[in-house]
Amino acid sequence: DVKVTQSSRYLVKRTGEKVFLECVQDMDHENMFWYRQDPGLGLRLIYFSYDVKMKEKGDIPEGYSVSREKKERFSLILESASTNQTSMYLCATKVGYTQETQYFGPGTRLLVL
Amino acid sequence: GQNIDQPTEMTATEGAIVQINCTYQTSGFNGLFWYQQHAGEAPTFLSYNVLDGLEEKGRFSSFLSRSKGYSYLLLKELQMKDSASYLCAVRGGGSARQLTFGSGTQLTVLP
Numbered sequence: 001d002v003k004v005t006q007s008s009r010y011l012v013k014r015t016g017e018k019v020f021l022e023c024v025q026d027m028d029h030e031n032m033f034w035y036r037q038d039p040g041l042g043l044r045l046i047y048f049s050y051d052v053k054m055k056e057k058g059d060i061p062e063g064y065s066v067s068r069e070k071k072e073r074f075s076l077i078l079e080s081a082s083t084n085q086t087s088m089y090l091c092a093t094k095v096g097y098t099q100e101t102q103y104f105g106p107g108t109r110l111l112v113l
Numbered sequence: 114g115q116n117i118d119q120p121t122e123m124t125a126t127e128g129a130i131v132q133i134n135c136t137y138q139t140s141g142f143n144g145l146f147w148y149q150q151h152a153g154e155a156p157t158f159l160s161y162n163v164l165d166g167l168e169e170k171g172r173f174s175s176f177l178s179r180s181k182g183y184s185y186l187l188l189k190e191l192q193m194k195d196s197a198s199y200l201c202a203v204r205g206g207g208s209a210r211q212l213t214f215g216s217g218t219q220l221t222v223l224p
Contacts, residue, residue, distance in 0.1 A: 033211075035214075040121075040216055041216060042200065042214045042215055042216035042217055043156075043200070043202075043214040044214075045211060045212075045213075048211065058211070059213075090155060090156070101146060101158040101161060102158075102212060103158070104155035104156050104157070105155060106154070106155050107153075107154075107155055
């Protein structure tokens with residue numbers, strides 16, 4: 001079974017803080033994704049990576065950056081958290097350049113005060 | 114760009130059949146996925162269609178018409194545990210890695 005873990009289930013931060021969300025997968029998948037999910041807006045892609053040290057912007061990259069130093073780990077960074085970044089953050093992985101589905105982590109619910 | 118539409122909410126009765134529709138407009142098409150998401154949990158994969166027609170998997174079936182930009186998820190013999198959000202997602206042209214998700218359909222199954 002594919003296992004995708006995220007560093008925290010719940011996180012509370014203050015405006016202006018730097019926030020790190022980590023995602024780790026154990027299936028040697030090349031592709032990793034970060035989404036945020038908000039009521040009425042569905043899942044929106046923030047960034048994705050198809051290889052170590054490679055990254056591409058998704059639909060809503062503003063205010064975020066990412067890091068992929070190792071194949072199994074993909075980090076999402078909020079340089080200066082803002083209240084409009086309060087959301088559910090979901091990490092996903094996918095094997096290779098194939099039609100396979102994405103596998104999701106349990107999510108991190110972030111509250112920025 | 115990509116645009117995916119699905120109803121916001123649906124209600125059905127235990128034991129019944131429900132059909133959740135999804136329409137899409139995308140630049141290119143490389144497959145359509147359905148996911149199930151229970152409250153507070155991660156989405157889990159239900160089905161995948163890339164060719165026209167019906168894919169059946171137990172109580173769940175998914176249909177695709179590429180010419181109409183239309184898909185539906187059919188749930189039979191509804192159970193209370195089927196109460197969840199159902200997400201339609203499309204992989205468009207270009208990169209085969211990205212999915213665009215609809216906003217999800219919240220299905221409530223009543224006893």
